[in-house]
Amino acid sequence: MDSIKKLADLFGKFPTVGQRTASRFVFYLINQPKEKIDELIGSLQELKNNIKLCRFCFNPFESNEAFCIICQNASRNKQLLCVIEKEADLISIENTKKYNGLYFILGGTLTLRKTDGSNLRLQALKERVKEGNFLEIIIALNPTPEGRSTSVLVERAVKEISQTLKITHLAQGLPVGGELEYADEETLESAFEGRK
Numbered sequence: 001m002d003s004i005k006k007l008a009d010l011f012g013k014f015p016t017v018g019q020r021t022a023s024r025f026v027f028y029l030i031n032q033p034k035e036k037i038d039e040l041i042g043s044l045q046e047l048k049n050n051i052k053l054c055r056f057c058f059n060p061f062e063s064n065e066a067f068c069i070i071c072q073n074a075s076r077n078k079q080l081l082c083v084i085e086k087e088a089d090l091i092s093i094e095n096t097k098k099y100n101g102l103y104f105i106l107g108g109t110l111t112l113r114k115t116d117g118s119n120l121r122l123q124a125l126k127e128r129v130k131e132g133n134f135l136e137i138i139i140a141l142n143p144t145p146e147g148r149s150t151s152v153l154v155e156r157a158v159k160e161i162s163q164t165l166k167i168t169h170l171a172q173g174l175p176v177g178g179e180l181e182y183a184d185e186e187t188l189e190s191a192f193e194g195r196k
């Protein structure tokens, strides 16, 4: 395959990047000096070599520890577990500074092609729920059709482990079809406070 097409195909797989943007990235790179390209290659390798996923919540971090800074923090409330789709949602929620529990990154949502949840960390979630000492599981997935059907699956998985554990969902108020990642802090904060 020719180099331009090959790289454009790779960029085209990035989240939110369509074929047109992918081609722009390639032409941008073609016009960069060799040092810039080497720097980029080095950063990509460093990322893969240095970053690992937290053994509890799957939050990516850079350290020799097994657990991320949130999971290691003794002042976090270890009885609250917030299930989210992806890393960016964790950052949005942390930015509100209103949530003090732990997280679990599910790693995606159901899609039209993947409807059985095999692309999600449901098994790991069940293990966390079984081993943890949680009082409440907060399901904080996007208010999109995919997010909603994933919530049902998550709820079912949690109930398989415990029938009595409190399960809550974020309150209405997040823009319909919108994503947590793009919600402003105030909206996200009130969605959290009004969870039920």
Ligand SMILES: [Zn+2]
Pocket: 054, 055, 056, 057, 058, 059, 067, 068, 069, 070, 071, 072
């Ligand atoms: Zn963690």
